[in-house]
Amino acid sequence: MTFANIEYLFLLLLLIPYILWYILSKGKTSPTLQVSDTHMYASAPKSYKVYLLHAPFLLRLLSFTMLVIILARPQTTDNWQNTEVEGIDIMLAVDVSTSMLAEDLKPNRLEAAKEVASQFINGRPNDNIGLTIFAGESFTQCPLTIDHAVLLNLFQNIKCDIAQRGLISDGTAIGMGIANAVSRLKDSKAKSKVIILLTDGTNNAGDISPLTAAEIAKSFGIRIYTIGVGTNGTAPYPVPTYAGVQYMQVPVEIDEQTLTQIAGTTNGNYFRAGSNAKLEEVYQEIDKLEKTKLNVKEFSKREDDYQLFAWILVVSILLEVVLRNSILKRIP
Known part of the structure; x- marks a missing residue:
């Protein structure tokens, strides 16, 4: 305490003179009842009041x-307390372009990715994890943090409508997503630094090509695990109309060659997730990454x-x- x-x-030092005064003044108090001789009371039993x-x-x-x-x-x-835990530094780079609304994964690609990634985050409580989102542009939704409650809250709030609302341009800027994640990891002291990139398309926007961004990541010792999400062939895509939401079949175009090259350049792996179950398997595979010691500063109120x-x-x-x-x- x-x-x-x-x-x-x-x-408390004031108690000393008060105790001395009490002891010294004890014998000077006037009796309540005066008698000429007290010998007669010598053998009388003492009342409990005396004690x-x-x-x-x-x-x-x-x-x-x-x-x-x-x-x-x-x-x-x-x-504040410094503790040492086992963990790695991970940046999640998630595609939030409008094509992620396709419903070949249930309820759609983005929501399926959010659900599985949330389970992945909960399963790694000692890791520093951050979140980058990208469409035609990229920005950091959450920097590296050990506070996964905050991370999950921000993660659950991401939507594909940010491009529709004009917050960022629509498209798929894979290179920009990688570059943004690299900027968050480049100064990390962790032994293992990882980017998990999830996308459902091909690079068609941004000022940095995916392979150039991969080379930059490699120079900082960052491994990239790429995930192509979407079934083979076509996928149902919701289109709002005056008669309600209508579905149209759109082709699934994932640049697997580029995603494989990105992973190969950084000594990572490429995975294809065509279903919710397969997406879970992908994250379970990535979950087997090596761990390294991190110093974490904890605060309790x-x-x-x-x-x-x-x-x-x-x-x-x-x-x-x-x-x-x-x-x-x-x-x-």
């Missing part, structure tokens, strides 16, 4: 002590812990009042 105002504990004679004094000392402790604000000993001392203070005051006005009441 620690004290926020520890200097108040010096007030309670100094109880008010002791209760007063206890009350003052409790009051000083409360003023010193006792607190729990939670604080300090809280005042005075309640017990306050109860003791109240009880001791009430008990002294009761004793002085009942059993130990003085008659003038």
Whole structure:
């Protein structure tokens, strides 16, 4: 236990002169009843009240002590703490272009990817994990963090309509997604740095080509695992109309050659996920990555812990009042 105002504990020194005064003044008090000779009372049995004679004094000392402790604000000993855990640094780069609304995976590609990736994140509590999203442009949704509750909350909020709402341009800028993730990992001290790239299309936007971005990642010792999501052939795609949502079959065009080259350049692997089950298998395979030690700074909040001392203070005051006005009441 620690004290926020520890200097108040010096007030306990005031108890010393008070105790001395009580001892010295004990023999100077005037008797309530004066008699000529007390020998006749020598063999008389003592009342239990004799043993309670100094109880008010002791209760007063206890009350003052409790009051000083409360003023010193006792607190729990939670604080910043450095701990060492096993983990790796991972950036998730997720395609959020409108084509991710195709429903060959259920309920659609993006939601399936979010569900499986969330399970992956929950299964790696000691990893630093971040999130980059990309369509025609790319930006960081969440930087590397060990606080996975925040990461999952931001992850669940991503939608494919950000391009439709004009927040970013539509398209598939794979190179930009990789470059953005590399910028978050390049200064990492972890032994293993990984990008997990998930897309359902071919690169058709951005200022950096996917292979150039892969070379940059390689120079920083970053491995890239690429995932092509989508069935073979065609996939049902929802199209809003005045008559409601209609479905049309659109061709699945995944540039597997480029995704394979990206993974090969960085000593990673390429996976094809044509179903929800296959997507889960892909993340389980990536889950077997090596681990390295990370230093993590944890914080736990300090809280005042005075309640017990306050109860003791109240009880001791009430008990002294009761004793002085009942059993130990003085008659003038």
